[in-house]
Amino acid sequence: MFDPNALLRTHLQKLVPYSSARDDYKGNEGVFLDANENPLGSITEEDWNRYPDPYQKELKARIAQIKGVRSENIFLGNGSDEPIDLLFRAFCEPGKDNVIINPPTYGMYKVSADINNVEAREVLLTADYDLDMEVIKSAVDENTKIIFICSPNNPTGNDVSLDKIEEVLRFFKGIVLVDEAYVDFTSRHSFALRLEEFPNLLVLQTFSKAWGLAALRLGMAFASEEILAILNKIKAPYNLSGLVQKTVLKALENLEKKDRMVDQILKNRESLGEALKQIPMIKTICPTDSNFFLVKLENASDVYKKLIEQKIILRDRSKVALCEGGIRITVGTEKENELLIKALKNLN
Numbered sequence: 266m267f268d269p270n271a272l273l274r275t276h277l278q279k280l281v282p283y284s285s286a287r288d289d290y291k292g293n294e295g296v297f298l299d300a301n302e303n304p305l306g307s308i309t310e311e312d313w314n315r316y317p318d319p320y321q322k323e324l325k326a327r328i329a330q331i332k333g334v335r336s337e338n339i340f341l342g343n344g345s346d347e348p349i350d351l352l353f354r355a356f357c358e359p360g361k362d363n364v365i366i367n368p369p370t371y372g373m374y375k376v377s378a379d380i381n382n383v384e385a386r387e388v389l390l391t392a393d394y395d396l397d398m399e400v401i402k403s404a405v406d407e408n409t410k411i412i413f414i415c416s417p418n419n420p421t422g423n424d425v426s427l428d429k430i431e432e433v434l435r436f437f438k439g440i441v442l443v444d445e446a447y448v449d450f451t452s453r454h455s456f457a458l459r460l461e462e463f464p465n466l467l468v469l470q471t472f473s474k475a476w477g478l479a480a481l482r483l484g485m486a487f488a489s490e491e492i493l494a495i496l497n498k499i500k501a502p503y504n505l506s507g508l509v510q511k512t513v514l515k516a517l518e519n520l521e522k523k524d525r526m527v528d529q530i531l532k533n534r535e536s537l538g539e540a541l542k543q544i545p546m547i548k549t550i551c552p553t554d555s556n557f558f559l560v561k562l563e564n565a566s567d568v569y570k571k572l573i574e575q576k577i578i579l580r581d582r583s584k585v586a587l588c589e590g591g592i593r594i595t596v597g598t599e600k601e602n603e604l605l606i607k608a609l610k611n612l613n
């Protein structure tokens with residue numbers, strides 16, 4: 266049986282967590298003289314003088330409904346960055362333990378590993394941007410605590426093979442993080458629906474992409490109650506502001522708008538893909554399951570710089586392993602995509 270407590274860093278096994286003001290009384294009505302708050306109100310029009318719910322129960326209940334998972338299997342963080350960092354702090358002994366990442370992939374896994382002084386073992390994806398199972402297996406040792414899998418993958422855009430993800434979940438004895446930041450743009454189901462099957466799985470999703478809430482900073486982690494109990498024990502007590510909790514709860518009344526935006530972006534992705542095919546200097550357009558394209562050209566850095574001069578900003582990935590000549594293009598509005606295509610044609 267998988268037990269995340271057996272992976273926990275030893276000094277955390279006897280940690281006494283911060284107990285917040287409202288741990289002993291759950292009601293909303295009462296005379297609250299426990300937390301040194303200002304009883305008069307706030308300097309703002311709307312009152313924010315009371316500490317927010319440390320476990321974001323209302324918001325989680327709504328997200329549980331939408332995602333078809335139990336509230337108990339949801340952790341909310343200040344962006345996806347927070348659960349990523351908490352996983353390092355919970356499970357990886359600096360200077361001793363290691364994690365495995367699969368470049369080219371999302372840069373934050375390596376940065377977070379570096380910040381925490383944890384070795385990130387890099388196992389390159391295969392030439393078709395899929396997991397290299399043999400090399401992953403040989404890179405794992407008894408100090409490997411987490412394997413990071415990003416699908417759809419950033420910056421390549423594609424989903425990696427489902428059966429390979431399943432294989433990693435079955436053979437690896439540590440935590441498998443599946444980052445689904447772009448899950449709304451792919452046709453496959455979320456791994457968040459399979460937590461029962463894989464006790465060592467943690468799925469990351471975010472409100473930053475399809476939902477259009479990047480500035481609010483709200484990331485979701487879905488995992489077993491045992492894994493989440495550990496994250497909850499070491500997180501900052503009030504890690505999500507009341508403003509974020511309230512704003513997102515309200516926004517979630519508006520599900521149709523998110524669906525409409527995703528439909529529109531998928532439509533724009535289709536037409537942008539067609540238009541990019543007509544640009545001779547673009548040699549490759551990588552297949553995408555996300556809201557961006559990785560394209561390859563001979564003089565990528567020049568093109569990137571010339572477009573910046575015209576205030577069109579793409580992401581230069583040409584120096585990244587396996588992305589030689591690569592530029593990542595986010596699918597924009599119809600208007601933005603037209604401007605990009607026009608600028609590219611003029612560079613020819």
Ligand SMILES: *Cc1c(COP(=O)(O)O)cnc(C)c1O
Pocket residue numbers: 343344345346371415419444446470471472473474479482483484
């Ligand atoms: C954009 C992105 C995220 C989102 O991060 P937030 O901190 O939630 O904004 C996570 N993972 C990947 C792979 C991404 O590309």
